[in-house]
Amino acid sequence: MREAFLRVRAVYQFYLDYTLPRSVEEGPPFSVTLNHEEFVAHISPRPIEEKLFPSDVDESLAGMEIELVPMDRPDGSFKRVVRDMCLDRIQVVLDADIELDQGDSFELLQKSLQRAVELVNFYLSHIRVVAKSPYVKPIGQFWRPDDGQFYTSVPHSIIWFNAEDNSKVSVFPGGNNAGSSSGSIRSPESGFVSSSAMIESMSVPGSPPLDLSLLVDAEESIISSNLREAVLCMSSAVEIAAKRYLSEYDGGDIAAARAIVRDRRNSFAKRYLQDLPEFLDGKSFLVEHGDSFSGVEDLYRERNSLMHEGKFSDEFTSR
Structure with a gap:
C-alpha cells in the first residue's frame, strides 16, 4: 500500500582521501544551494571546526575494516580501516517530495544516491578548476556489467528525515533511517592473456x-x-x-x-x-x-x- 507524498530530507556525507581547497576569505567554506524542479540540494564542504565523523552512523563507519584476500594465493592481501582512508568530507542534503513505498525502497535509495553523487561531482568539477588543483578528484563510481548496478567507491553515510518535523524515515532494512558504506572496491583481478x-x-x-x-x-x-x-x-x-x-x-x-x-x-x-x-x-x-x-x-x-x-x-x- 502506497503512502502519501512525503517531504524527505536525505543527508549524505562523502569522505575524501584528500583535503578540499579552502576559502581565502574568513568564515565557512563556500556552500551552494541548487534548485531543481524535483528537488533542492544543499552542498557544503566540512568546516574545519566540525568533526570529521559528525554522527553515530559516521563514527560506526569510521571503524569499519576493508579486507581483500586472494582466493588462489596467500600473499598480496589488502586491509584498511575506513578512518585511515579519510581526510576530509563533503555533505549533500537533498530535499524532495517522494511517494514512499517500502517495496521499492532499494530503488529509491539507489536513485537518490546517484543524484547526490552527480551533484557533489558537479560541485567538485568547479572547485577543481577554480582552485587549479588536479588533486581534487570526483566521487568515484563504477558500473558493474554483471548486475547492471552502479557502485560508489568512497566511504559514505546516508540519513533520511521527514523534512517537516525532523522525524526518522524508515527506508533502510530493519526500520532504520540511516546507513553507511565503506565504499565499494572493484575486483583487483585483471583478466587473462596468452x-x-x-x-x-x-x-x-x-x-x-x-x-x-x-x-x-x-x-x-x-x-x-x-x-x-x-x-x-x-x-x-x-x-x-x-x-x-x-x-x-x-x-x-x-x-x-x-x-x-x-x-x-x-x-x-x-x-x-x-x-x-x-x-x-x-x-x-x-x-x-x-x-x-x-x-x-x-x-x-x-x-x-x-x-x-x-x-x-x-x-x-x-x-
Missing part, C-alpha cells in the same frame, strides 16, 4: 597501437561513469584507425581517395566508413555493419558537440 598474444603484440616496435589503447581507456571510462572521456577516447580511436586505413593504401587514385575524406559536406562516418572503403575496396561499413555505422554517427555527433559546445547534445542528455 603468451602468443603477448609475443605478437611486443613483436611490433614501440607501444601498442594507439587506437586499441584508446578503446581500452574508453571501456574503463564507461565502467567509471566518465562518459565524456569515453566518447573522446572512442572517437579518437575510430579516427586514428580510419586515417591509418587511408595512409596504408598503396594503389589506385590516392588523390581521389583523399578528396573523398576532405569533402566536409558529408559526416565523418560517411566519408571514412562508407564512401572511402567503397572507393578503395568495393565494400561499405554501412552495408556490412549497419548498427555499428549508426553508432559511429552518434558517437561523432556527441564528440563534435563536446568539442564545439563543451557539452553533450540535448538528445544525449535526455536519454
Whole structure:
C-alpha cells in the first residue's frame, strides 16, 4: 500500500582521501544551494571546526575494516580501516517530495544516491578548476556489467528525515533511517592473456597501437561513469584507425581517395566508413555493419558537440 507524498530530507556525507581547497576569505567554506524542479540540494564542504565523523552512523563507519584476500594465493592481501582512508568530507542534503513505498525502497535509495553523487561531482568539477588543483578528484563510481548496478567507491553515510518535523524515515532494512558504506572496491583481478598474444603484440616496435589503447581507456571510462572521456577516447580511436586505413593504401587514385575524406559536406562516418572503403575496396561499413555505422554517427555527433559546445547534445542528455 502506497503512502502519501512525503517531504524527505536525505543527508549524505562523502569522505575524501584528500583535503578540499579552502576559502581565502574568513568564515565557512563556500556552500551552494541548487534548485531543481524535483528537488533542492544543499552542498557544503566540512568546516574545519566540525568533526570529521559528525554522527553515530559516521563514527560506526569510521571503524569499519576493508579486507581483500586472494582466493588462489596467500600473499598480496589488502586491509584498511575506513578512518585511515579519510581526510576530509563533503555533505549533500537533498530535499524532495517522494511517494514512499517500502517495496521499492532499494530503488529509491539507489536513485537518490546517484543524484547526490552527480551533484557533489558537479560541485567538485568547479572547485577543481577554480582552485587549479588536479588533486581534487570526483566521487568515484563504477558500473558493474554483471548486475547492471552502479557502485560508489568512497566511504559514505546516508540519513533520511521527514523534512517537516525532523522525524526518522524508515527506508533502510530493519526500520532504520540511516546507513553507511565503506565504499565499494572493484575486483583487483585483471583478466587473462596468452603468451602468443603477448609475443605478437611486443613483436611490433614501440607501444601498442594507439587506437586499441584508446578503446581500452574508453571501456574503463564507461565502467567509471566518465562518459565524456569515453566518447573522446572512442572517437579518437575510430579516427586514428580510419586515417591509418587511408595512409596504408598503396594503389589506385590516392588523390581521389583523399578528396573523398576532405569533402566536409558529408559526416565523418560517411566519408571514412562508407564512401572511402567503397572507393578503395568495393565494400561499405554501412552495408556490412549497419548498427555499428549508426553508432559511429552518434558517437561523432556527441564528440563534435563536446568539442564545439563543451557539452553533450540535448538528445544525449535526455536519454
